[in-house]
Amino acid sequence: MKKVIANREIDVNEEGYLVDFKQWDREVCECIAGECNVVMTEKHWEVIEYLQDKHHKDEPLSIRGIKKSGVINIKEFYELFPGGPLKKSTLIAGIPKPKSCI
Amino acid sequence: MKNLVILGAGTSGTMMANHLVSKLPKKDWKITIVDQYKTHYYQPGFLFLPFDTYTEDQVKKEGKKFIPKGVYYIQKKIDKILPEENKVALEDETLSYDILIVATGSKIAPDETDGLLGPLWKKDIFDFYTYEGALALRNKLREWEGGKLVVHITEMPIKCPVAPLEFAFLADSYFKNKGMRDKVDITYVTPLDGAFTKPTCTKALNYLLKEKQIKIETDFAIMEVDNDKKAIVDYVDREIPFDLLVTVPTNMGDEVIERSGLGDDLNFIPTHKHTLQSKAHENIFVIGDATNLPASKAGSVAHFQAETLTDNIILYTKGFKLKQEFDGHANCFIETGNNKALLIDFNYDQEPVHGTFPFAKIGPLKLLKESVFNHWGKLAFRWIYWNMLLKGIPIPFVGRNMSFKGKKFDIKADN
Structure with missing residues (x-):
């Protein structure tokens, strides 16, 4: 389905996650962040870039990975993306959220 | 004589031994499988043990029984894989390999x-x-x-x-x-x-x-x-x-992967998702829970992987290009209690859907819906595991890649 983000039509799935990463840019990112009540700071960008890098290497995202990332510790991760840090940060990063098999 | 060594005689390793023994020419290839443990467990049965549904005897057998004749079975601890030398150090001997299949699984930490x-x-x-x-x-x-x-x-x-x-x-x-x-x-x-x-x-x-x-x-x-x-x-x-x-x-991969410097931070081995070749070494292949693939760590996945990997090993021995075939296919029964179960069928890209399995419109199993029949399927699977799956006998009508026949894409978003 389509959703207008940053005045552009973007392809998203039922939960609002981007389907095509090529449509992601900083403007789209800031708009989605705004919808999640997150104001992007330098630290947020660093985390987003780390997650995108992991995703593009086909490496699974996990809280444990964050702990070992050297970018941020887990308490900070929760502070930057309150509520559900992995699901919110991946939404903002334009990549799929971590899933189980069902 | 060339050497193919399989590390781990769990679900994946045992299936590979059974597939390859009949496919690799005996005069050219010696197949060896190594595992430190004597007992082979039917791991899906661990779900039923706590509720007194299964007994101890129903979930364990001697591993050696499932290793085919013509495959050398070594029950020893693996110390280290030495990929630069194409060798595996065991507790008291060293094996050389031309092709290595790592099937060392995952375990709780x-x-x-x-x-x-x-x-x-x-x-x-x-x-x-x-x-x-x-x-x-x-x-x-x-x-x-x-x-x-x-x-x-x-x-x-x-x-x-x-x-x-x-x-x-x-x-x-x-x-x-x-x-x-x-x-x-x-x-x-x-x-x-x-x-x-x-x-x-x-x-x-x-x-x-x-x-x-x-x-x-x-x-x-x-x-x-x-x-x-x-x-x-x-x-x-x-x-x-x-x-x-x-x-x-x-859940982490085996410590031997860490000792050998082959894994990620959970000791899972970076693996090509469609060929099952390891990313770091072209003569090392990885199957089942030991991989870092974004597929489920499950026996059914290993079963489908084993079919692709067998073909790719044969292609590799002949110097041909590998098949980009494995699609992340999984097919799992899910117990929902009261003697009912669900069945799900999915792959890397396609989410579970409604429909019938394995035959379009006929079933008899229903996808993503509770039924007593699915529960029987799950219970019957224990027999299939010991008698067909481990031995590499194809399960009729269930293909290695996900089929879209008989699937209904009727679950739509609300908005």
Whole structure:
């Protein structure tokens, strides 16, 4: 389905996650962040870039990975993306959220 | 004479030995399989042990029985893989290989969580991902008088990602049958954003939690187990109290992978997702739980992988290009309690859908819907595992790649 983000039509799935990463840019990112009540700071960008890098290497995202990332510790991760840090940060990063098999 | 060495005689390794023994020319290839343990466990059965549905004898057999004639079986500990020398060091000898298949699986690492192995471990805290853990939990459940049961996943990825949810469903039935469901409060705790994480499944299956009165806590990343308070605590100081904690600890690849410098930070080996060749070494192939693939860590996945990997090993020995074939196909029964089960069929890209399996319109199994027939399927699978799957005998009408015949794409978004 389509959703207008940053005045552009973007392809998203039922939960609002981007389907095509090529449509992601900083403007789209800031708009989605705004919808999640997150104001992007330098630290947020660093985390987003780390997650995108992991995703593009086909490496699974996990809280444990964050702990070992050297970018941020887990308490900070929760502070930057309150509520559900992995699901919110991946939404903002334009990549799929971590899933189980069902 | 060339050497093909398989490390691990679990589900994947045993299947590969059985596939390859008839496909690789005997005059050119010697096949060796190494595993330190004598016993082969039917791991899906660990889900049923705690509820007294299966007995010990039904889930274990001697591993050697399933290794075909013509394959050399070595029961020894693996010390280290030396990929630059094409050698594997065992406890007291060294094997050379031309092709190596790593099938060393994954296992729980409870020491990765602070406080998990504290005073309450095996008293009020149990796992069911090991034979010993499942039996200890069975003994506990037999005499437990009720209270707060917390079923918990530490972090992903885990072997059989749906097993903890099945555990919660079966626990509901178990306590109902014992006439004590009113004395038990069941909470399911997950690091993900729901018990069901794929939109099709959320829509089709969310009713199950309500129907079974299972409470859910999502986005819970455990920091520690507080043994004094009897609670699990996350990084934002959320506390979930328990009387009985059934946890799935962190799952990791074998230590031999770490010792050999071949894994990621969970000791899983970076692997090409469609060919099953390791990313670092072209003569090392990886199968089953040992890979880092974004597929489920499950026997059915290993079964489909084994068919592709067999073809790719043969292609590799002849110097041909490998097939980009494996699609992440998984096909799993999910117990929902009351002698019913679901069946799901999916791959890397396609979420589980409605429909029939394996025959379009006929079934007899129904996808993503509860049925008694699916439950029988799950129980029958134990026989299939010992008698067909391990031996590499094809399961009729079930293809290695996901088929779209008989599938209904009728689960739509609400908006």
